[in-house]
Amino acid sequence: MTETPAASATPAPESDAFPESRLLEAYRTMVLARALDERGLSLQRQGRIGFYAPHSGQEAALIGSALALGPDDWVFPAYRELAVALVRGAPLGAIVDQMFANARDRSRGRQMPNHFAFADQHFVSASSPIGTQITQAVGAAMAAQRRKAPIVAIAYFGDGATSSNDFHAGLNFAGVFGAPVVFFCQNNEWAISFPRERQTRSTTLAEKSDAYGFPGVVVDGNDLRAVYAAVRAARRRAIAGGGPTLIEAQVYRFGPHTSSDDPHRYRSDAEVATARQKDPLHRTKVALVDAGRLDEPADAKLWEEARAAISAAVTSAEAVPPLDPLSMFEDVYATVPYRLEAERREFAALRPDEGRRP
Amino acid sequence: MTELTLVQAVNRGLQVAMRADPDVLVLGEDVGVNGGVFRATEGLFKEFGADRVIDTPLSETGIVGAAIGMALYGLKPVAEIQFLDFIYPAFDQIVSELAKMRYRSGGQYPCHVVLRAPYGGGVKGGLYHSQSTEAYFCHTPGLKVVVPSTPADAKGLLLSAIHDPDPVLFLEPKRIYRSVTGEVPDGDHRVPFGTARTVREGTDVTLFAYGAMMPPSIEAAETLSREGISAEVIDLRSLVPLDEDAVVASVEKTGRAVIVHEAARFCGFGAEVAALLAERALYSLKAPVARVTGFDTPFPYALEQLYLPGTERILKAARASVAAG
Numbered sequence: 001m002t003e004t005p006a007a008s009a010t011p012a013p014e015s016d017a018f019p020e021s022r023l024l025e026a027y028r029t030m031v032l033a034r035a036l037d038e039r040g041l042s043l044q045r046q047g048r049i050g051f052y053a054p055h056s057g058q059e060a061a062l063i064g065s066a067l068a069l070g071p072d073d074w075v076f077p078a079y080r081e082l083a084v085a086l087v088r089g090a091p092l093g094a095i096v097d098q099m100f101a102n103a104r105d106r107s108r109g110r111q112m113p114n115h116f117a118f119a120d121q122h123f124v125s126a127s128s129p130i131g132t133q134i135t136q137a138v139g140a141a142m143a144a145q146r147r148k149a150p151i152v153a154i155a156y157f158g159d160g161a162t163s164s165n166d167f168h169a170g171l172n173f174a175g176v177f178g179a180p181v182v183f184f185c186q187n188n189e190w191a192i193s194f195p196r197e198r199q200t201r202s203t204t205l206a207e208k209s210d211a212y213g214f215p216g217v218v219v220d221g222n223d224l225r226a227v228y229a230a231v232r233a234a235r236r237r238a239i240a241g242g243g244p245t246l247i248e249a250q251v252y253r254f255g256p257h258t259s260s261d262d263p264h265r266y267r268s269d270a271e272v273a274t275a276r277q278k279d280p281l282h283r284t285k286v287a288l289v290d291a292g293r294l295d296e297p298a299d300a301k302l303w304e305e306a307r308a309a310i311s312a313a314v315t316s317a318e319a320v321p322p323l324d325p326l327s328m329f330e331d332v333y334a335t336v337p338y339r340l341e342a343e344r345r346e347f348a349a350l351r352p353d354e355g356r357r358p
Numbered sequence: 359m360t361e362l363t364l365v366q367a368v369n370r371g372l373q374v375a376m377r378a379d380p381d382v383l384v385l386g387e388d389v390g391v392n393g394g395v396f397r398a399t400e401g402l403f404k405e406f407g408a409d410r411v412i413d414t415p416l417s418e419t420g421i422v423g424a425a426i427g428m429a430l431y432g433l434k435p436v437a438e439i440q441f442l443d444f445i446y447p448a449f450d451q452i453v454s455e456l457a458k459m460r461y462r463s464g465g466q467y468p469c470h471v472v473l474r475a476p477y478g479g480g481v482k483g484g485l486y487h488s489q490s491t492e493a494y495f496c497h498t499p500g501l502k503v504v505v506p507s508t509p510a511d512a513k514g515l516l517l518s519a520i521h522d523p524d525p526v527l528f529l530e531p532k533r534i535y536r537s538v539t540g541e542v543p544d545g546d547h548r549v550p551f552g553t554a555r556t557v558r559e560g561t562d563v564t565l566f567a568y569g570a571m572m573p574p575s576i577e578a579a580e581t582l583s584r585e586g587i588s589a590e591v592i593d594l595r596s597l598v599p600l601d602e603d604a605v606v607a608s609v610e611k612t613g614r615a616v617i618v619h620e621a622a623r624f625c626g627f628g629a630e631v632a633a634l635l636a637e638r639a640l641y642s643l644k645a646p647v648a649r650v651t652g653f654d655t656p657f658p659y660a661l662e663q664l665y666l667p668g669t670e671r672i673l674k675a676a677r678a679s680v681a682a683g
Contacts, residue, residue, distance in 0.1 A: 074431070108464030117463035124430060125463035129454045135420050139427020146409055165447065169420030176415055331465040332499050334523035337599045
């Protein structure tokens with residue numbers, strides 16, 4: 001977890017513009033993320049995984065922001081940041097293993113799908129309570145500040161989280177301490193069934209930063225380049241000692257809140273259809289086609305490759321044995337304490353015929 | 359060895375840890391320039407500066423959330439919650455995040471945070487400066503909970519907490535912050551978790567207590583001794599992990615148990631000790647297990663001395679236990 005400060009602690013002035021050479025790579029990740037969403041919901045409907053939280057419609061915000069980060073930056077996700085994990089280099093197979101909570105899952109089957117952690121990528125463990133990661137990101141940023149590491153922490157959260165205790169506490173702390181943190185709010189218009197306009201009387205979510213004494217910016221979250229540039233600028237400012245920024249990326253959640261949600265209860269198909277006209281994948285694809293870097297056959301091939309890679313990961317994940325039940329007692333503490341050891345023995349003795357490994 | 363009060367011992371423990379390791383830092387409300395409302399962090403700001411003794415805005419969830427982020431990054435934060443009564447805005451961070459971080463990440467993210475909190479009554483603090491709600495935290499897997507009752511243990515358990523790989527709630531009995539003094543070993547003195555301390559050996563009844571309930575329990579044992587009753591006194595001091603073997607061994611010897619705590623009785627820590635004795639020492643018991651505790655009411659400001667267990671109530675329970683069989 002120790003950061004090695006880069007050779008140059010003060011980054012040279014740089015353009016915040018999206019590097020066009022990475023546009024195809026970004027689009028490929030968007031396609032993979034969208035295809036994973038489709039497969040994830042389908043696997044849940046088939047009863048093969050227990051849960052899924054889709055991000056369709058938010059790919060440009062997720063991938064644009066993640067591409068703007070440095071490898072030593074720290075990500076504090078909510079639970080809709082699968083595409084960020086992909087950009088950070090979390091292997092597709094590891095993400096799918098987590099969905100199946102199999103014996104290969106790096107989080108050892110402890111959490112629902114989408115609540116993963118990838119320490120190698122500084123992608124911190126996600127949880128379900130809303131907003132708790134915001135103050136944690138500020139703490140990590142304060143720690144980096146003390147170590148003089150030229151990095152930022154980025155906190156991902158949604159519009160609903162702007163009403164949480166930790167949003168207020170986190171933004172207030174960050175302002176007071178000038179912490180190098182980027183608050184990345186994906187306003188997808190719906191906190192389950194509760195619409196954005198009722199979450200707050202503020203005109204924008206970004207303007208809330210005014211009260212904490214640092215800048216807030218609104219960005220079109222369907223515009224990969226705009227998101228990248230906004231995060232890049234916030235990151236540069238934070239590393240230079242300029243403190244935090246609140247970014248509101250305006251997006252739309254095409255799908256349900258999670259696999260347990262039926263959005264027909266609270267919003268119209270017409271609203272979704274309108275939002276889908278601004279599909280970030282389409283927009284990025286058009287940019288690539290216009291630049292002569294993609295055509296329909298090549299696009300179809302990208303989708304084919306993405307779906308094949310996911311199918312291979314799913315097949316592999318389903319072939320992995322289930323978790324060792326006795327692992328339930330591990331990682332509660334650094335070492336299994338006396339009391340848990342006794343419970344583990346008691347548990348192991350319950351059904352020895354099931355072939356539990358001792 | 360140095361003669362110190364309990365709060366001075368906390369202060370020395372922090373100082374020793376901070377001198378030894380630049381990653382150890384303190385954060386909380388009024389901990390810096392002011393040295394803490396109880397002066398537990400007195401002098402640290404001057405010695406270590408504002409980067410390591412951090413006065414925070416007034417938000418417990420901010421303090422604990424930030425401490426978690428610092429710990430994930432690799433620092434060793436010691437957060438002060440000004441009174442245990444004010445910890446609840448951070449309950450989500452403690453119970454949902456801190457306690458579960460290692461588990462939910464499959465061991466990828468250990469989260470080593472020490473939370474210090476003065477607790478307990480007897481200081482005319484009313485409802486919100488008096489409570490003893492350790493049971494909420496003892497009930498949460500992933501946390502460790504310790505409560506010193508002597509200056510030496512205050513320093514030794516605190517230094518163990520700071521070097522422990524797991525999150526620790528370190529509860530400080532504020533009622534005896536200054537009324538108890540004792541010799542404290544110099545330097546990096548550590549008291550291992552999971553070990554109870556036998557304060558006084560006896561053969562007829564065991565008094566189990568911790569924190570600010572130790573002085574009245576010890577006084578009761580002295581009185582009992584003059585009455586010809588030999589009371590063993592055990593300071594549990596490490597509630598999680600609990601020294602179960604010491605609890606059981608003592609009752610196997612004495613056959614009688616009186617559990618003393620100032621927290622409310624129902625689902626209090628004493629219930630866990632009583633359950634342990636029922637499970638592992640039932641056939642050694644000569645009398646029903648007795649609990650001398652706070653009552654199942656909110657903490658009563660004007661009547662606190664009647665609410666809190668005192669020597670008389672402990673004596674009465676111990677005598678009844680001995681008379682029972």
